[in-house]
Amino acid sequence: MMNRKLISVILSFSLGVVISSMNACSQFIATDNISTGVDGGAITNPSASLFEKTQSTLARDCNGCHRAGGTAASFEFTTPQQFITAGLIVPGRPRQSKLIYRMRNFNDTTVTTDNMPVGGSAINSNDYQAIYDWIAEMPSDQNVFECVNDTFVPSQVRASHAKRISIRQYSNSLKDLLSMSITRPTVVSMVDGALNMFPLPSDTGQYFRRENNVFIGAHAQGFFDIADRLATTVSGSHLNDFVTRFIQLDPATCTSINVTTLSTACRTQLVRNFASRAFRRPLRDQAQNLSTTTGDQINEVADLVAEFNGVSTQEGVNRLIFRVLIAPHFSFQIEDQNLLVGSNLGSNTFAISPYAFISRLTLNFWNSIPDNTLWQMAETEDFTTNTGFNNVLNYVLGQRLKMDDAMREYYYDWLRLERTPNFNVSPRFALIAPNITFNQSLRSDMISEVEELASFLTTSGGTFEDLFMSDISVARSTQLMRVHNQGSAAPSYQTMTMANALRHPAGQRAGILTRPAMTISGSEFANPILRGAHLRKDILCLNLGAPPSDALDTFNGITVPNNITTREKVGIKTAGASCVGCHNLLNPLGFAFSNYNSLGMFITQEPVFRSGQDVIESYLNVNSAVDLSPLFGPGSTAQDAAGLSRFVAQQTSAKACFAEKFMSFSLNRPVDREDDACRLNRIYSNLNSTDPLLDMVRSTALDMEFRVRKLQ
Amino acid sequence: MKKNDKVSRRMFLKGAGGVSLAIPFLPSLLPRQAWGQALTPIKRYFSLVGGYDYGHHQNWFPTLNQLSQVHTPSNGDQTFRYQRLSSFLPNATSILSPMLGNRLNPYVNKMNIIRGLNLHTRIGHGGGHMLGNIAATDGHDTRVTGLKPLRTIDQVLGANRNFTPHSNDPLLIGNSAYSYLRSAGGTISRASSNMTKPNNLFNQLFVPGGNPIPQGGGGGTTTPAHPRRDVLTRVLEDYRKIRRGRNISSTDAQILDNTMDRYSDILSRLGETTTVATSGCSYSTINTAQAASDGRNSFWDYNPESHGYAFDMYARIYAAAASCDLRRVFNLHVNIPDFFDRNADEDFHQGHSHQPWATIASNGGRINHQYMGQIWRLYIDTFLARLVSELDSFQEAAGRTMLDNSLVHMTLESSTVHSDYNKPCLLIGSAAGALTTGHMIDYSRRELGPHPEQGDNFESDPANPRFGHVYYGAHYNRSLTTILQAMGLSAADYEDPEINRFFQARTDGRIGTVNNGIARIGGYGHIGSENSGVWYYNDSQLYSQQYSRYNYHFYKNSLPFPPSSAV
16 A cells, blocks of 8 residues: 555644744655655655665665676666666656566566565665655656556446435536426526525535535435425426426427326326436336336336326426425436446446436536436437447537536635635735725635636636636626726626637736635735645645644744745745755745735735834835745746746646546546556546647546446 | 323324324223223233344344343342443444344333343254243254143233233234144144234224224314325335335445435424324324235235335334234244345255355355344344334333333344354333343353353354353243243243153252252243253263253242342
């Protein structure tokens, strides 16, 4: 098992400056090349020492034979490249490196089975680990996740289980379902009203909220109450629309609709069309001759039509809606019965039906039910061919507006936007930004801005690099526009394109990292440490050590002049011997954002407040130039946040981190870096400056696991 | 649990496929004796008796360790240990044991779990010894053949007019009958079991001959159910059908079970359509059409889910019938149905019960003895816990509930495989204060060392430690005597002077060493074989050694229980 120490950093606020002191952080750097990222070696700058240690180990334990004039090929190399050239190591891939597998006898048919050193004692584990880490931390952009065998193996497919749909999916599904018969604004108002009146427990997955699969009494009560309310409202106020429009989706033998005295044929079509859309599959009826394990016949059509027996159409519709909205196949994703098609692929793994596939697609990427077009495609497309399969997939991914909700959810969770600070408003806010009202509404706008930008870029042809470099503005609210000092509102999301999108002034905003939600501190003081920690931990997926327990006291105990920049203050306060080791790896990431004040506004100067008073005494030029050498290698520098963002977008660790997170999100399960290495590589390969992010999304749906179900 | 008060005493019954029954408890229904229950509370006996075994001792008992408290009866009866059951429940979700689960947790202070009860002869398979007729064996072990057949205690109670006024007692539902009755001519025969569907049972009890009880009632009021009740009932049936689907994994099933539980909780709060008659019991209209359409001829033939569902209903019906004093002796006898068989090569008996340590591949990788425990958990969760809950919701006189005035008794054919040692005995209720409650009681005599037959070493391996934890203890039949006496019966009601003569006044052999001077054994049932005396004389024989360990002077007595001051 790989070492995966994810240490959370404790951030504390004091005098407007956040401190984060990391004690001996190198001890927390994981040995796993993915969890540290291939940049990990550069960040801690351990590669030089690891290389030296490797050389030392080889000299002691190997060079007896592996030396010039020895009995085996010489290892007396002085540079890493010599090892690469000699085919002894594959950068970033220790398990594929001969130097490693010869010492641990990993499978390799080209070599003898003897472990090295032959005839000597095995290399001790610490030395072995140092060599392993040295190789692991070398940059590599190929086979990042060490895919060994990229073939579909049914036995390795994970069993999937019934899952309660997320609250977000539930809400969207209700709206999309009822909108098939009633105008959307009416439905949205109706559904949102019911959800407000009968709040459901929030989904709280470990990382992604939608991972939450629990079903507690509050869910049952909420679903019951919401179904009760919607059924009553629809049948009471929208009876004609509901009945006629659902029947008209496919009238079949219902040739004349008389709502008051609905014929059996019309009742049947109403039931079929409504419930099948809700269940995301055709209803089961007598013709299918299905039965349970106990022999009970399954005839959903008859069961639901029976709700009309002996009662008025209004009451029948009321009962029908209620029953469908709390039915298992509406509120749960259950792939059972005739949803499985095809023969057993092995290990009890079956191809899923077209309906199950479109259900997976839309629940995952639309957070909702399939629309009528998809419904038709499920009936007509041949999913066994790549053409048919891709037609469906292209349609789903091509619906930008439908994709938006799921993508927003992903970016909210990935970027940990729930941690966006609330505004702790002080009189100094008015001095910094006199025309802006800092409140919850603005905070929500800021969060939505990041969600929307990322979602737009993902669904509109943007690349992974665009996420970090785009200057597109999506600010529309007056307050947020003021934060951006923006004169006009961005086009509506519905009409916005890459071509007509509003752009921020050159050099001011570059991608998601520079948006207010990612830079605000909540107070009048910017917080470089928090910015750096967020970037390092959540975007680069690099570990952080916990600060020592006395970090805050140490930080507060250091007196700094008032008339220096925040960057300079933080630099002084974290320069102590117990702090600097880790803060050297953290502070530059935050300092690069010095052009954004604590309220997310672009600045070139920051105010100096008179001590103890709400008065701006002077302004100081900010400096966002940073030396990134300790993080990204010798000679790495960035003049500002844009420069840093570009570095980030190119980092293996950032792309690997993103790949893992998106795969976990799309499959609703944790990712295993070894078992899922091949599919992670496919996602990773789309994260660059040229491939649309949509291809990355597509790669997750093209994966075989997405198209089969393994029964437990 | 909130107790029903006098105004709203009501027993709810839920049936399959929309059957919904509600039975308010009305004092006027009860015979006059019951009206005066403060003086003479009505006692009722409920048995849950099962064939097969509980798999492993640890499935059943809350602990296999020595209990904390010691009590030595003043009459010279054996010293025993006990401990509060609540001490085994560190938090609200703790389980008493894998079989007993946690649904009985609210009632632990009204329960006793008894350990150290042994039969004193090996019988192999038996169909009557659980309630007292050791002679009812299939001849698997000849040591008990030829003994005089006896009525089982449920029949003793049912035939006693001081105990029950109902000539049709006891009631017996089950796919097997572990009950033996005595004809007027003295012939002992096996009672007929009845596997009727719950709604039919309801009709038998509450609508005899098509005439709802109470006869002659008129007028009344109707309380409508919540308008969503019927639809929600059908939704639950939708869930059940999916649960029984062909492509449902075990995890799917757990998820659906949990969901159904949550919706069932809501359903239980929606109320029933209830017609309250002016006198006697009342109940809601049964949706017979829905009940008939569920496609099942018998709940006993289907899967565990529908099986358990039916047992929940049986429990509700039993409690309702008790509240209306339609019966006072209720049995539910279960021989594990074949649909639990997961061994493709053997029947359940050979494939599961007899292979306690085997892992059956098609059984989800479970070890058989654990599987046995899981099966019984179903009956405890669905029937026993529901029954106890319902009984405890009826407040009777003197601050006692119907549960307090009753005894709910659970036992099984064997403990492990064929073993008759550590036989299970769960008693819930105090029989109107006749028994102290709230304890695990252990009659094991650890000071004598492990019992030589360590829980039926099925594989003929006396050193096999896997079933250990068996010691000399008390005779199992004393638990039956305890029940009879707690129910108010006297020795004359159940003793048979024709049996156990072999053990009286003996001075020879090992048995004589300990039991010299017993002029009358008394008590209920056979101590053991009387036709194979060699088993009790020959020092090399296990049973001879065994009989030397027991003092039969107290065989006729109730088991000693913890004192009322016990903590």
